[in-house]
Amino acid sequence: MFGTLASGELETARLRRDLGFSCGGIRMEGEQTQKLVVGYALTPKKKKSFLQPKLEVLARRKGICFVPIDLNRPLSEQGPFDVVLHKLLGKEWQDVIEDYQQKHPEVTVLDPPGAIQRIHNRQSMLEGLADLNLSDCSGNIFVPKQMVVLKDSASSADRAVEAGLKFPLVAKPLWIDGTAKSHQLFLAYDKRSLAELDPPLVLQEFVNHGGVMFKVFVVGDTIKVVRRFSLPNISNCEKAKVDGVFQFPRVSSAAASADNADLDPSVAELPPKPFLEALAKELRILLGLRLFNIDMIREHGSKNVFYVIDINYFPGYAKMPDYEQVFVDFFHDMA
Ligand SMILES: O=P(O)(O)O[C@@H]1[C@@H](OP(=O)(O)O)[C@H](OP(=O)(O)O)[C@H](O)[C@H](OP(=O)(O)O)[C@H]1OP(=O)(O)O
Ligand SMILES: Nc1ncnc2c1ncn2[C@@H]1O[C@H](COP(=O)(O)OP(=O)(O)O)[C@@H](O)[C@H]1O
Ligand SMILES: [Mg+2]
Ligand SMILES: [Mg+2]
Secondary structure, eight states: OOOOOOSHHHHHHHHHHHTTOBTTBSOOTTOOOOOEEEEEEEOHHHHHHHSOHHHHHHHHHTTEEEEEOOTTSOGGGSOOOSEEEEEOOSHHHHHHHHHHHHHOTTSEEESOHHHHHHTTBTTGGGTTGGGOOOTTSSOEEEOOOEEEEOSOHHHHHHHHHHTTOOSSEEEEESBOOSSSGGGOEEEEOSTGGGGGSOSSEEEEEOOOOTTEEEEEEEETTEEEEEEEEOOOOOOHHHHHHOOSEEEEOOHHHHSOBOTTSOOOHHHHSOOOHHHHHHHHHHHHHHHTOSEEEEEEEEOTTOSSEEEEEEEEESOOGGGSTTHHHHHHHHHHHHO
């Protein structure tokens, strides 16, 4: 369970474990002997939303404790950890965590920085998805047709038409870097309006989906799906009449839950469970990640034609029903 620390700290940690101390001090009634130490490196915002008292209490009862990682001290001198949970940006942190994983292969790092990096780019994020083998399932998965614009949006207009992309197009910043700007999306109705956009970005076909999207949360082998309000359909009449480029509000993370709304069943019906399970399993392998969510939409008018439009690493799990118990079980299975 413990890392390779050769210092007195390691001995102390072993003693504490063997004597039944939990990370925060003396063991309380009903608590199990310490089984798993989860070191975490999270932004204050993430810590507040994820590490809620209920999660800590439930975890502690199972012998799982959360210890903050001090970013001002070498990681190898901290711990020992069984699991490292992290969501921080920047190359410096990526190097720290990669170096640590190399020196401590016995520690489970959630998740590998290289795999996280892949979904920080909206092009590589969706690569390989359309080829997933879900043939036995009751649904079909696609990604909207898209192309990357690295520079010169004006000349991209011809390339978009050549590539067969149909307007309106959703323009999304190529890189997701935790800033609000990387979630600032635009809808471009015509070729001319593309010149107004700031590359690097991806241009993606807008898919009518009835104004409801599905957020599929994945925590290891567990999945949970919720509904959120999304952008309404765009009619052919609107497509013919409107031109220009429009910024749209941050619909996804800010949108209200649509779980209890009175919605058209053909729009609101959840994707079939076996289909979601198979998709999540394939994605875990393809992406090499255990903690992520998928934004998925059902093509309007279809029964089970789905598009994946976004994948997020370690998203806002507090919005996932029963997330505390799901995480306790997830960590417990690792112990
Ligand atoms: O802030 P939250 O709790 O809404 O979570 C954000 C996510 O919202 P969601 O859980 O999918 O509704 C959000 O998902 P969307 O991109 O909005 O679909 C992102 O995962 C965001 O992280 P980042 O800015 O992409 O690094 C997430 O932001 P961080 O909390 O990780 O900074
Ligand atoms: N191709 C698309 N067709 C229809 N709606 C889309 C498409 N792409 C994005 N959207 C809408 O915009 C929202 C935000 O886009 P998304 O790719 O999830 O970016 P973010 O990472 O900022 O959440 C989605 O939740 C959905 O409501
Ligand atoms: Mg999204
Ligand atoms: Mg996103």
